[in-house]
Amino acid sequence: MKLSEFSLNDIVEPDVKWQEKAQAYLDSLAMPPGALGMLGHTAVKLATIQKTLKPQIKGKSLVMACADHGVVAEGVSNYPQITHAIVNTALTGGAAINAFCNQAGVNLTVLNVGVKGDVKPPEPMNAMVHYISKPVAPGTANMLHQPAMTKEECTEAISIGIQLAQDLDANIFVLGEMGIGNTTSASCLLAKYCDLSAEQVTGPGTGVKGEALQHKKEVIRKILERCSTEQEPFEILLQVGGLEIAALVGVILGAASQQKAVVLDGFISGAAALAAKAIAPSSMSYLFAGHQSAEPAHKQMLESLGLETLVKLDLLLGEGTGAALATNFLEASCNFFNSMLTLDEALKLS
Amino acid sequence: MKLSEFSLNDIVEPDVKWQEKAQAYLDSLAMPPGALGMLGHTAVKLATIQKTLKPQIKGKSLVMACADHGVVAEGVSNYPQITHAIVNTALTGGAAINAFCNQAGVNLTVLNVGVKGDVKPPEPMNAMVHYISKPVAPGTANMLHQPAMTKEECTEAISIGIQLAQDLDANIFVLGEMGIGNTTSASCLLAKYCDLSAEQVTGPGTGVKGEALQHKKEVIRKILERCSTEQEPFEILLQVGGLEIAALVGVILGAASQQKAVVLDGFISGAAALAAKAIAPSSMSYLFAGHQSAEPAHKQMLESLGLETLVKLDLLLGEGTGAALATNFLEASCNFFNSMLTLDEALKLS
Numbered sequence: 291m292k293l294s295e296f297s298l299n300d301i302v303e304p305d306v307k308w309q310e311k312a313q314a315y316l317d318s319l320a321m322p323p324g325a326l327g328m329l330g331h332t333a334v335k336l337a338t339i340q341k342t343l344k345p346q347i348k349g350k351s352l353v354m355a356c357a358d359h360g361v362v363a364e365g366v367s368n369y370p371q372i373t374h375a376i377v378n379t380a381l382t383g384g385a386a387i388n389a390f391c392n393q394a395g396v397n398l399t400v401l402n403v404g405v406k407g408d409v410k411p412p413e414p415m416n417a418m419v420h421y422i423s424k425p426v427a428p429g430t431a432n433m434l435h436q437p438a439m440t441k442e443e444c445t446e447a448i449s450i451g452i453q454l455a456q457d458l459d460a461n462i463f464v465l466g467e468m469g470i471g472n473t474t475s476a477s478c479l480l481a482k483y484c485d486l487s488a489e490q491v492t493g494p495g496t497g498v499k500g501e502a503l504q505h506k507k508e509v510i511r512k513i514l515e516r517c518s519t520e521q522e523p524f525e526i527l528l529q530v531g532g533l534e535i536a537a538l539v540g541v542i543l544g545a546a547s548q549q550k551a552v553v554l555d556g557f558i559s560g561a562a563a564l565a566a567k568a569i570a571p572s573s574m575s576y577l578f579a580g581h582q583s584a585e586p587a588h589k590q591m592l593e594s595l596g597l598e599t600l601v602k603l604d605l606l607l608g609e610g611t612g613a614a615l616a617t618n619f620l621e622a623s624c625n626f627f628n629s630m631l632t633l634d635e636a637l638k639l640s
Numbered sequence: 641m642k643l644s645e646f647s648l649n650d651i652v653e654p655d656v657k658w659q660e661k662a663q664a665y666l667d668s669l670a671m672p673p674g675a676l677g678m679l680g681h682t683a684v685k686l687a688t689i690q691k692t693l694k695p696q697i698k699g700k701s702l703v704m705a706c707a708d709h710g711v712v713a714e715g716v717s718n719y720p721q722i723t724h725a726i727v728n729t730a731l732t733g734g735a736a737i738n739a740f741c742n743q744a745g746v747n748l749t750v751l752n753v754g755v756k757g758d759v760k761p762p763e764p765m766n767a768m769v770h771y772i773s774k775p776v777a778p779g780t781a782n783m784l785h786q787p788a789m790t791k792e793e794c795t796e797a798i799s800i801g802i803q804l805a806q807d808l809d810a811n812i813f814v815l816g817e818m819g820i821g822n823t824t825s826a827s828c829l830l831a832k833y834c835d836l837s838a839e840q841v842t843g844p845g846t847g848v849k850g851e852a853l854q855h856k857k858e859v860i861r862k863i864l865e866r867c868s869t870e871q872e873p874f875e876i877l878l879q880v881g882g883l884e885i886a887a888l889v890g891v892i893l894g895a896a897s898q899q900k901a902v903v904l905d906g907f908i909s910g911a912a913a914l915a916a917k918a919i920a921p922s923s924m925s926y927l928f929a930g931h932q933s934a935e936p937a938h939k940q941m942l943e944s945l946g947l948e949t950l951v952k953l954d955l956l957l958g959e960g961t962g963a964a965l966a967t968n969f970l971e972a973s974c975n976f977f978n979s980m981l982t983l984d985e986a987l988k989l990s
Contacts, residue, residue, distance in 0.1 A: 320729055321736060322846040324719070327934065327954030368672070378989035379670055384981030386671055393972040412989055464971070496672040584677065600951050603969070604677030618968040619953070622743040629742070631734030639728035639762055 293449045297575065301570045304338045307407035312337035315627070320636035326626070328598055332578065333623035338572035339551055339576060340461075345624045350396040350417075351460035352610045353541050354380065354387060355451070357404030357533035358429030359471030360438065361513075366474045368497050373470050374405050380468070380609070383416030387466060392418065394617045396464055401454065404429050405469075413555050424450050426533050430475075434513055437529045438475065443526035444536050446556075447505070451540020455548065463545045463552045464580070464617060465559035466610020467534045470496075473585065474506065476561035478513050478530035480587055483523075484594045485566040488514055493557075493585040496606070515636040517614045523568030538562035539569070551622065555613035556583035557573035560591045560619050567595065578620065581605060581612020643799045650897040651920045654688045656732035662687035665977070670986035676976070678948055682928065683973035687899055689926060691810075695974045698977065700967050701810035702960045703891050704730065704737060705801070705884035707754030707946050708779030708789065709821030711863075716824045716856045718847050721779075723820050724755050730757075730818070730959070733766030737816060737959035742768065743745040748812055751804065753797050753821075754779050755882035774800050776883050780825075783863055787879045788825065791897035794878035799891020804964045805898065813902045814893045814930070814967060815909035816960020817884045820846075824856065826911035828863050828880035830937055833914040834874075834944045838864055843907075843935040846956070873918035881915065889919070903970065905963035906933035906955070910941045917945065928970065931955060933963020 317323065324330065336345040362370075371493050377601040378600055379385040391398045399420040402409050406429040411421055426446045428437035438448070455463060461597035469475075473495035483493045498506050517529045527536060539562045545552045546566075554563055554577060566573045579597035582588055584606045592599055600616040631639075662684040667673065674680065682864045686695040706727050712720075729735045730750055741748045749770040752759050756779040762773055776796045780788035805813060819825075824844035831841045840862035848856050867879045877886060889912045896916075903934070904927060906915055916923045929947035932938055934956045942949055950966040981989075 319736075320726070320734070321957055325846070325955065325957040326736065327956065329955065331954055373989070375989055376670070377988055379981050379986040380990065381861055382981070383979060384670070384986065386669075386676065386976055386980055389976035389979045390972050393968065393975050496675070600953070605675065605952070606677065607671055607675040607678065615969065615972060618743065619965065622740050622965060625743050626736050626739035629733060629739045630736060631729050631732070636725055636729040636734065637722070639725055639732065 294444045298570045301543065301572045303572045304575050305341060308341050309338040312343060315321045315343050320633045328600060329466055329619060329623050333627045334537050336551060336620065336623055337627060339549060342629050347462055347621055347624055349460035350462040350464055351458040352391055352396045352464035352466050353401055353454060354398065354399045354466035354468060354610050355403055355534035355537040356468040358406040359469055359475055359532055360430045360432035361474050362471035363432050363511045364434055366509055367471050367495060369470050371406055371470050373468055374407050374409050376468050377402065377405055377409050378412050378418055381415050381419055381421055383419065383485040385609060387614065388416065388437050388533065390611050390614040394614050396614045396617055399458065400407050400589060401537060403450055403537045405525060407545050410564045430532055433530050434509060437532065438531055441528060447533045447536035448540040451537040451542035455541045455544025460634055461550050462620060463550060464610055464613045464619060465538050465541060465543055465552065466561065466613060467538060467608055469532055469534050472532050472558050474510060475530060475532045476536060476558045477587065479526065479561040479564055480591050480612055481514050482517065482520065482526045482530060483568055486572060486588040491587045493587055521610050523565060527565045533560045536616065538628045539565045542566040542573055543570060546576040551578060552576050553578045553613045553616055555579040555610045556608055557588045557591065558587060558608055559593065563595055580616030583612065643795045646802055648920045649891065651922045653911050653922045657824045658691050659684060659688040660694060665693050668982045669811055669980045670983045678950060679969060679973050681990060682970060683977045686901060686970065686973055689899060689979060694978050696834045697971055700814055701752055702741055702748050702814035702815035702816050702964055703804060703807040704748065704818060704960050705751045705753055705887040706818040707883035708756040709819055709825060709882055710782035711784060711824050711864045712821035712931050714781050714784055715860045716859055717821050717845060719820050721820050722755050724817055726818050727752065727755055727759050728762050731765050731771055732762050732768055733769065735959060736957055736961050737964065738766065740961050740964040744964050745939035746964045746967055749808065752886045753800055753885060778833055780882055783880050784859060789878045789883065790879055791878060797886035798890040802888040802894035805891045805894025806854055811900045812967060812970060813891055814960055814963045815888050815891060815902065815905050815912065816963060817888060817908045817958055819882055819884050822882050822884065822908050824860060825880060825882045826908045827860050827884060827937065829911040829914055830941050831864050832867065832870065832876045832880060835919055841937045843937055862905040873915060873932060875892040877915045885912045889915045892923055893920060894924040900926065901928060902926050903928045903930040903963045903966055905930055905960045906958055907938045907941065908958055909934040910938060910945065913945055932968030933962065936957065
């Protein structure tokens with residue numbers, strides 16, 4: 291689908307009446323008030339999104355969007371541009387995300403929107419992984435000196451994400467990503483959308499510390515200086531975003547337009563959510579914070595998004611790992627709305 | 641099995657060599673160092689317990705031990721003695737624990753070691769629940785005035801737990817409980833085993849607040865005063881424990897003697913773990929903290945046990961709910977040790 295054919299007006303807030311009904315139902319169940327904690331909130335949110343007191347999970351689809359980042363030329367990552375190697379690992383079934391999708395019954399789609407060099411699906415490719423190759427460009431430009439994407443590239447990447455959310459057979463979308471250098475991009479997006487400084491948004495990513503961390507912070511400071519006048523949401527995304535991040539923005543918009551739930555992973559998918567929020571605020575009602583990563587600024591990011599986090603395991607891995615694990619909790623939420631007795635029903639058993 | 645036939649010498653520390661091997665294997669996997677956070681620690685612990693780099697989950701069994709508490713006569717709970725109604729709810733499949741066991745593929749055994757009044761397995765009983773009725777006594781005595789259990793009762797409840805851990809076909813044991821009034825018992829156990837005051841150990845349980853909370857604290861203070869000279873681990877358990885807590889101590893000891901993993905739930909099962917630690921310190925090596933509940937002193941309890949927590953969802957429900965959810969994470973840990981490529985293998989794919 292072309293972005294021009296997509297209407298942001300299709301993204302509407304869920305009906306608040308269902309929220310009230312779902313909350314009243316939760317409060318009637320056979321347990322002390324509030325005893326289900328965050329799972330209670332999760333169940334109410336799912337019920338509201340699905341307009342039912344018996345929410346169902348009909349397919350969980352994880353989109354792991356992958357692309358490279360020109361800014362790695364500035365030495366912001368501990369790693370060389372091995373994005374393609376990690377993508378190939380996921381395609382064989384040998385990455386962390388495969389193990390976690392397998393555990394949680396999540397279908398994994400690896401989406402290449404701009405990995406530098408050839409991704410060659412290895413033989414044998416893992417039968418449980420779906421691979422979609424739609425490279426928009428061989429990575430982004432070096433955003434220290436110029437916009438990361440052209441307007442056309444950014445638009446195309448978003449469109450690919452929207453289309454994918456429409457094509458995949460799922461009612462729970464799970465966001466993942468892979469792209470060496472992309473915490474730098476996510477930090478810049480956080481700074482721009484939330485008016486924060488390089489100091490506040492920079493963290494170790496895959497393990498950058500000491501002088502290298504100071505250098506990363508300095509690169510981010512200079513990028514933010516270069517873009518200091520940008521204010522328009524889409525313009526910010528193309529200036530300091532990434533192709534995989536733009537694709538995830540598309541998945542959020544596409545899922546929200548179909549009134550389907552989206553589970554965020556860590557710092558990178560959170561940056562995509564900030565962009566989606568700026569572009570279409572109503573899309574926030576469909577988001578769940580799957581995971582709080584060890585990246586320091588992620589906590590601030592989740593607060594800005596107004597989301598409480600389901601999984602806190604100090605994962606620092608991306609790929610969608612935390613979000614995939616969090617879908618277990620969405621499933622548990624559905625289960626108790628579908629099977630628990632109310633207190634009145636339970637007391638009749640005594 | 642009679643407790644006299646069980647030897648605490650059967651509980652041994654896992655071989656530290658396997659811990660070193662497992663840690664080295666974790667460090668070799670295709671990801672940044674430490675990126676798997678707590679799941680990395682979980683995988684290493686499971687591999688150490690099972691003496692393999694490819695740990696497996698061969699059955700997860702949740703023991704929900706249920707019993708009543710004489711101390712509810714002192715008004716320490718918001719609820720009347722409806723333990724049997726909640727037990728009946730679980731037996732129909734309509735409790736929270738059923739929903740969560742169903743989600744996580746955990747087999748549920750409801751163990752009645754002292755529910756007051758008759759538990760009548762309702763018709764139809766849920767086919768996915770196993771019910772074992774071995775009531776030791778119709779609840780504990782009122783521990784404000786006398787020991788909660790006799791020596792014989794406490795011994796019998798522990799023995800039932802040990803036997804169950806030997807009978808159930810599982811290599812992951814999950815602890816749950818139900819017993820109106822049992823946070824009072826758990827608070828007293830925490831105070832005695834960790835030398836804390838009533839002030840430090842008392843919390844709202846199922847929602848006690850204001851004056852009622854002050855009253856609960858005062859009752860706990862008086863109980864601790866009555867038992868101020870008790871020091872011996874088993875003696876503390878019978879003075880201020882519960883029949884279901886003693887049974888869970890047995891499950892821990894029985895599982896540890898077979899070198900199998902045990903997942904704790906909240907404040908009550910944590911109190912059982914403190915007793916097990918005092919009785920057989922080596923049993924600690926087999927424990928995982930499934931869940932950190934909203935009960936304030938639970939954090940302190942987990943610190944005393946030296947365990948880091950997998951699930952933090954502010955559940956306040958007991959039954960084993962948090963622990964059942966946590967088994968998803970143990971499963972994910974096993975999965976990545978079984979399927980992830982090492983960094984060397986992954987780089988060959990590039």
